[in-house]
Amino acid sequence: MTGTTRSDRRPADGSPVARVCVDVPLAHLDRPFDYLVPAELDASAVPGVRVKVRFAGQLVDGWLLERVDASGHTGRLAYLEKVVSPEPVLSPEVARLARAVADRYAGSLADVLRLAVPPRHARVEKETREPTAPDAGPPPDPARPDAPDGWRDYPAGPAYLRALADGRAPRAVWSALPGEDWAARYAESVAATVAGGRGAVVVVADNRDLERLDVAVGAALGPGRHVCLSAALGPARRYRAFLAARRGDVPVVIGTRAAMFAPVERLGLVAVWDDGDDLHAEPRAPYPHTREVLLTRAQLAEAGALVGGYARTAEAQLLLETGWAREVVADRATVRARTPAIAPTGDDPQLARDPGAATARLPSLAWTAARDAVRADLPVLVQVPRRGYLPSVSCADCRTPARCPHCAGPLALPSATAAPACRWCGRVAAAYACPECGGRRLRAAVTGARRTAEELGRAFPGVPVRTSGREEVLAEVPGGAGLVIATPGAEPVADGGYGAVLLLDSWALLTRADLRAGEEALRRWLAAAALARPAAAGGRVVVVADGGLAPVQALLRWDAGWFAARELAERRELGFPPAVRMASVTGVPAAVADLLDETRLPDGAEVLGPVPADGERERMLVRVPRARAAALADALHAAAGARSARKAADPVRLRVDPLDLF
Structure with a gap:
C-alpha cells in the first residue's frame, strides 16, 4: 500500500464487496459485515484469508467469508484495512460447518472459528513446502483376500470397508471386542477411504490414544500421508500440521479434540473413538462436543461416519434407533471366545x-x-x-x-x-x-x-x-x-x-x-x-x-x-437427553431471569429450576422435544444478543446439551 492514501483508494473491479466475520465476541454482532475490497488488495483478498478491518472505531481481526458484486447495506462501506496473510486458512466446507455448529449450540460464528482455525504462525507460513511423499500406490482393497482380517470378526465389517472404498458414505456404530486393536481397525477404515480417493478425519480423546493411532495409520498408509493435530503439539507444529491439511498435502488428519474441524479435502470419513470420554467436550464457548461436530460434518459433506468404543453411549444408541447409522458388532460366539x-x-x-x-x-x-x-x-x-x-x-x-x-x-x-x-x-x-x-x-x-x-x-x-x-x-x-x-x-x-x-x-x-x-x-x-x-x-x-x-x-x-x-429407553421415559434437547442457563439470579424473560421459547418448552451453581450463581434448565431443538437454540441466541446489545452487566453462560445436569 506504499504511496496510496485513503482518499486515493478505489474498490476492486470484480466482486468488490467482502463479507467478513469480525472477531468480536458479542452475540448481537453474530452476522457478516460488508466491506469494500481496495484495488491494491484484490489479488490477496480471497475467501478464507485473515483480514483486519475497522469496527466501531477499532482495528479488529476477521475472516473473509466471500466476495460478492453488491451489498445490501445502503450506507457507505468502509474498506478492508489489511490482508493479514494471503493464506486462505478457512475452507468453504469448514466455514459452513462452523456456522452449523454455532447455530446448534446457540453460539457465535466467531467463537467457533476461533476453535476451528489455530492461531497464525508467520514463520511456518513462510517455510518452503515439503514435496508430497511419493505415492506408494493405494492401500489394499478391503474386499480382496489379502486384506486385514480384523474387521472379519464383525459380520458387517467387511461390507463397511467396501462401502468406504467404493466412495459411498456408510455410517456405523461399532462395539469393539475385548483385546481389540482398535487403532488398527480405524487405520484400515482410513486406508479404505483413501483408496476410494477421499480424505478422513479421526478424533481420539487423549494423546496416549493419538500416539497409538499415529503408529497404526502410518503403517496402513505409509509415510507422509497423514498428520497429527493436537493442542499439545505447540503453536508451530500445530499450525504446520493444519496447513498441510488445508493445502491438500495430506488426505488424512488424526488428532484430539482440536482436529474435529481439520480442513481435509474431499472428506469421505469422520470417526471418533470412545465418544463417551468427557475430554471430547470442548470447555470453551459454545462448548461443542466432538461427536456432534463430526456427525454434523458427515451430514453436510455426505461423508461416512464411524463411532466406536468398547462401551456405547445413549447418543450412539439413538443413531441406531433412528436409522442414521448401522450397528457393527460381533456375534455372541465370537464375544464369548474373546x-x-x-x-x-x-x-x-x-x-x-x-x-x-x-x-x-x-x-x-x-x-x-x-x-x-x-x-x-x-x-x-x-x-x-x-x-x-x-x-x-x-x-x-x-x-x-x-x-x-x-x-x-x-x-x-x-x-x-x-x-x-x-x-x-x-x-x-x-x-x-x-x-x-x-x-x-x-x-x-x-x-x-x-x-x-x-x-x-x-x-x-x-x-x-x-x-x-x-x-x-x-x-x-x-x-x-x-x-x-x-x-x-x-x-x-x-x-x-x-x-x-x-x-x-x-x-x-x-x-x-x-x-x-x-x-x-x-x-x-x-x-x-x-x-x-x-x-x-x-x-x-x-x-x-x-x-x-x-x-x-x-x-x-x-x-x-x-x-x-x-x-435410552429410561431417559426417553423420564425426559432426559438425548431423548430430548436441553440447555442450561447459568449466572446470577437476576441475569438468568433477565435472559429467560427475553427468550421466546418454542412450543412445548419446559423451564426447570432454579438450582444452586457455584458461588452466588444459579442454573435453570430448558427442555424441549428434539424437533424443537433448532428453535430453542435460535431463541436463546437471540435473547443473548438482546442482552449484549443493551450492554447487560452480568454475564450468563449458555450451554446446549450440557454433560452435567445435576
Whole structure:
C-alpha cells in the first residue's frame, strides 16, 4: 500500500464487496459485515484469508467469508484495512460447518472459528513446502483376500470397508471386542477411504490414544500421508500440521479434540473413538462436543461416519434407533471366545462363601484372582477410581467426615507420614479435633491409588508394583508378574494382556449424582476389562459390585448395546437427553431471569429450576422435544444478543446439551 492514501483508494473491479466475520465476541454482532475490497488488495483478498478491518472505531481481526458484486447495506462501506496473510486458512466446507455448529449450540460464528482455525504462525507460513511423499500406490482393497482380517470378526465389517472404498458414505456404530486393536481397525477404515480417493478425519480423546493411532495409520498408509493435530503439539507444529491439511498435502488428519474441524479435502470419513470420554467436550464457548461436530460434518459433506468404543453411549444408541447409522458388532460366539472370565463379588453364591465380600474392599475372590495371576507369571491390573493416598478421611470414633476448620473443605492425607491437609485451601490441619466427639484419630473414608499400591505391595512382597495416573501415565508394561494400580483412563497395555483385572471401589462410580453415572462406570470398566486375556488364556476380571446392577450385568455379558438401549429407553421415559434437547442457563439470579424473560421459547418448552451453581450463581434448565431443538437454540441466541446489545452487566453462560445436569 506504499504511496496510496485513503482518499486515493478505489474498490476492486470484480466482486468488490467482502463479507467478513469480525472477531468480536458479542452475540448481537453474530452476522457478516460488508466491506469494500481496495484495488491494491484484490489479488490477496480471497475467501478464507485473515483480514483486519475497522469496527466501531477499532482495528479488529476477521475472516473473509466471500466476495460478492453488491451489498445490501445502503450506507457507505468502509474498506478492508489489511490482508493479514494471503493464506486462505478457512475452507468453504469448514466455514459452513462452523456456522452449523454455532447455530446448534446457540453460539457465535466467531467463537467457533476461533476453535476451528489455530492461531497464525508467520514463520511456518513462510517455510518452503515439503514435496508430497511419493505415492506408494493405494492401500489394499478391503474386499480382496489379502486384506486385514480384523474387521472379519464383525459380520458387517467387511461390507463397511467396501462401502468406504467404493466412495459411498456408510455410517456405523461399532462395539469393539475385548483385546481389540482398535487403532488398527480405524487405520484400515482410513486406508479404505483413501483408496476410494477421499480424505478422513479421526478424533481420539487423549494423546496416549493419538500416539497409538499415529503408529497404526502410518503403517496402513505409509509415510507422509497423514498428520497429527493436537493442542499439545505447540503453536508451530500445530499450525504446520493444519496447513498441510488445508493445502491438500495430506488426505488424512488424526488428532484430539482440536482436529474435529481439520480442513481435509474431499472428506469421505469422520470417526471418533470412545465418544463417551468427557475430554471430547470442548470447555470453551459454545462448548461443542466432538461427536456432534463430526456427525454434523458427515451430514453436510455426505461423508461416512464411524463411532466406536468398547462401551456405547445413549447418543450412539439413538443413531441406531433412528436409522442414521448401522450397528457393527460381533456375534455372541465370537464375544464369548474373546471375553475374559468376569465375576462380581456381591452375588449370593459369593456372599455365601465369603460373607465379608459385601463390605470388604478386596474380597477373597479378587484376592484369589490376583494371587493366581501372579503365580502364573502374569501381570495384574487394579483400577481405582480415586487418585492420591487418602483423598477423604473421617473421624475414627464417630465416622463424621473430617472438614477443614477454616473453609469447611474436605481433609485428605497426602501420604502415610504427612499431616491432614485441606483439598480446597491447602491448609494443614495438624491439630485436627472432631467437632462432634472431640476425637483426634482419623480413618480412611476413600482410598486412593497410591495407598492401594502401598497395601498391595505389602501383600505381594517381591512383586513389582507400578502406578499409572495423573502424575505419570504409563503406556505399556511388561508381561511378567507385577501389579499395576491405575486410575480410570490411565490403564497401560500389558504385553500379552493381563492375567487379572480388579475393579475396586465401584460405589465411587455408581453413586455419583450424575445422569451418566451408570454409563460412565460401564465405560471405564469395559476399557479396563478389554486389556485382560481371554478366559481360555487365563484372563479373569473381578468387579467389586452387586451382580444384579444393570451396569454390572452389561459387563458380565459384554453387551454394551443392551445397556445403551436400556439407558435410552429410561431417559426417553423420564425426559432426559438425548431423548430430548436441553440447555442450561447459568449466572446470577437476576441475569438468568433477565435472559429467560427475553427468550421466546418454542412450543412445548419446559423451564426447570432454579438450582444452586457455584458461588452466588444459579442454573435453570430448558427442555424441549428434539424437533424443537433448532428453535430453542435460535431463541436463546437471540435473547443473548438482546442482552449484549443493551450492554447487560452480568454475564450468563449458555450451554446446549450440557454433560452435567445435576
